[in-house]
Amino acid sequence: xxxxxxxxxxxxxxxxxxxxxxxxxxxxxxxxxxxxxxxxxxxxxxxxxxxxxxxxxxxxxxxxxxxxxxxxxxxxxxxxxxxxxxxxxxxxxxxxxxxxxxxxxxxxxxxxxxxxxxxxxxxxxxxxxxxxxxxxxxxxxxxxxxxxxxxxxxxxxxxxxxxxxxxxxxxxxxxxxxxxxxxxxxxxxxxxxxxxxxxxxxxxxxxxxxxxxxxxxxxxxxxxxxxxxxxxxxxxxxxxxxxxxxxxxxxxxxxxxxxxxxxxxxxxxxxxxxxxxxxxxxxxxxxxxxxxxxxxxxxxxxxxxxxxxxxxxxxxxxxxxxxxxxxxxxxxxxxxxxxxxxxxxxxxxxxxxxxxxxxxxxxxxxxxxxxxxxxxxxxxxxxxxxxxxx
Numbered sequence: 001x002x003x004x005x006x007x008x009x010x011x012x013x014x015x016x017x018x019x020x021x022x023x024x025x026x027x028x029x030x031x032x033x034x035x036x037x038x039x040x041x042x043x044x045x046x047x048x049x050x051x052x053x054x055x056x057x058x059x060x061x062x063x064x065x066x067x068x069x070x071x072x073x074x075x076x077x078x079x080x081x082x083x084x085x086x087x088x089x090x091x092x093x094x095x096x097x098x099x100x101x102x103x104x105x106x107x108x109x110x111x112x113x114x115x116x117x118x119x120x121x122x123x124x125x126x127x128x129x130x131x132x133x134x135x136x137x138x139x140x141x142x143x144x145x146x147x148x149x150x151x152x153x154x155x156x157x158x159x160x161x162x163x164x165x166x167x168x169x170x171x172x173x174x175x176x177x178x179x180x181x182x183x184x185x186x187x188x189x190x191x192x193x194x195x196x197x198x199x200x201x202x203x204x205x206x207x208x209x210x211x212x213x214x215x216x217x218x219x220x221x222x223x224x225x226x227x228x229x230x231x232x233x234x235x236x237x238x239x240x241x242x243x244x245x246x247x248x249x250x251x252x253x254x255x256x257x258x259x260x261x262x263x264x265x266x267x268x269x270x271x272x273x274x275x276x277x278x279x280x281x282x283x284x285x286x287x288x289x290x291x292x293x294x295x296x297x298x299x300x301x302x303x304x305x306x307x308x309x310x311x312x313x314x315x316x317x318x319x320x321x322x323x324x325x326x327x328x329x330x331x332x333x334x335x336x337x338x339x340x341x342x343x344x345x346x347x348x349x350x351x352x353x354x355x356x357x358x359x360x361x362x363x364x365x366x367x368x369x370x371x372x373x374x375x376x377x378x379x380x381x382x383x384x385x386x387x388x389x390x
Contacts, residue, residue, distance in 0.1 A: 008041055014050045017041045022110035026146060029112055030161050035061050056097040057104075060120055067171030067211070070123045098124065105135065111146065115139035115165075119172055133176025140169035141179065141186055148189075151196040159201035162190065167208050174212045184220060191227060199231050203248055210254055221259050228252040232269060241273040245296070249273070264304045271300035271309060278316075287324045291317065348372065 006024060011017050021037060028034045035058050042054040064071045098121070105117035118136035122128065144165050147158040166187075173183045187209065191202055206224055209216040228248065235241065249270045256263040274297035281290035294317040301310035333341070351372070355363055366372075 004036075006037060006040075008044055011041065011044075014041075014045070014047075014053065018108075022108055022113060025110040025112045026143065026150075026161075030158060053100060056100050059097070060101055060117070063120060065116075065119055065123075065168045065171070067167050067208070068175045069171070070120075105132075111139040111142035115143055115168075119168065122172060122176065128176070130176060130178065133172050133178045137169055137173050137176065137179040137183070140165055140172070141182060144169065144186065144190070148194055148197070151194065157198070159196075159198040162197060163201040163204040166190070166205050170208050170212050170215060174215055180215055183215060187216070187220070192223065199227070199234075202227055203251060206251055206255065210251070210258070218258050218260075221255050224255050225252060225259070225261060228255075228266075241277050244273045245270055245277070264306075267300050267304035268306050268309075271297045271304060271306065271313075274300060275313060284323070284325070287320060288326060291320050291324055294320065 006020065008017070008020075011020060021041075024037070025034065028037060038054055038058050038061070042051055042058070045051060045054070101117055102121060105114060105121060108114050108117065115136050118132045118139065122132035122136055125132070144162055147162045147165070150158050151162075169183060169186075173179055187205065190197060190205060206227070209220065209224075228251075231248065235244070249266055252266045252269075253263050255261075256266055274293045278290045278293035278297065281287070281293070294313055297313045298310055298317060301307075301313065355366055358366075
């Protein structure tokens with residue numbers, strides 16, 4: 001459901017709107033459409049008081065939570081190097097706005113909205129109030145269970161929403177040191193008792209578990225590798241192998257290390273996946289990709305202790321190596337141009353080395369301000385009469 005599917009024809013007051021809004025909040029969250037409905041009613045109402053309250057609501061939803069971090073809707077560099085502007089800004093948020101959000105954090109009937117309001121208040125107040133962390137985590141758990149119920153009822157897939165909410169839950173649980181046992185129980189339920197949740201979502205949950213060792217100990221990972229075993233049986237496409245070697249198997253290896261299990265099995269699976277990827281490369285112009293996949297397979301089999309497979313792929317690697325051909329491009333410059341380019345290259349190198357002596361914030365701000373890039377007018381002038389397409 002999207003905001004365009006919700007009619008406001010019979011809504012005549014802010015209280016009426018909130019009843020409708022809260023009833024549909026979870027559906028709107030799944031489609032990233034919450035602010036659209038808020039703006040829809042803000043544009044309809046003629047009350048200045050309601051418009052102001054709705055503006056505070058909109059701004060509260062322009063913050064994005066990722067675990068224990070909060071991000072503004074947009075950021076940009078200011079006029080001075082190192083200056084960064086954010087919208088909306090958290091710290092100077094008006095007292096009236098926070099008072100209103102605090103009121104909403106107590107009165108809302110939606111677990112999702114209660115989680116968000118309380119999470120925002122937890123992150124915005126310098127002197128932390130554990131009550132906000134308690135209420136946020138409690139309502140994240142309720143909302144995740146609501147999503148699970150929707151999965152059971154064969155509604156649209158809520159796996160991605162579950163993953164996002166879980167990331168926020170463990171972030172605030174770790175920071176506020178609240179509802180740890182409840183979060184551990186929920187995690188077990190999601191991983192082992194809800195087959196409707198996609199593997200991708202479960203993989204995200206496992207990655208979040210690894211990020212927070214104060215919440216999840218080695219014992220909490222005892223059966224996690226069985227989830228990866230099931231995934232290996234389901235694989236049947238090249239895309240699956242790409243995800244395996246870049247995302248899933250590295251996580252399985254981390255889990256195996258944490259539980260002191262056999263990591264060789266997972267390195268061997270990685271070698272097999274790289275080998276399958278190499279075997280699907282039949283275009284000679286892509287031999288350089290195939291060669292690199294052989295190299296990765298060799299390294300994986302080495303770490304797995306599979307000497308026989310390692311030596312087999314080494315032979316394939318050396319047979320292919322001489323067949324790799326890369327496209328060449330040659331641009332002829334006169335001596336004067338070459339000297340200018342060499343001088344420019346040296347200047348850039350010296351400037352870069354000097355820049356690296358500063359703090360990261362200063363470095364990124366300087367690069368973003370374009371000091372290292374040529375002006376548009378210079379580029380246009382230099383390329384205007386150049387017939388070389390490269």
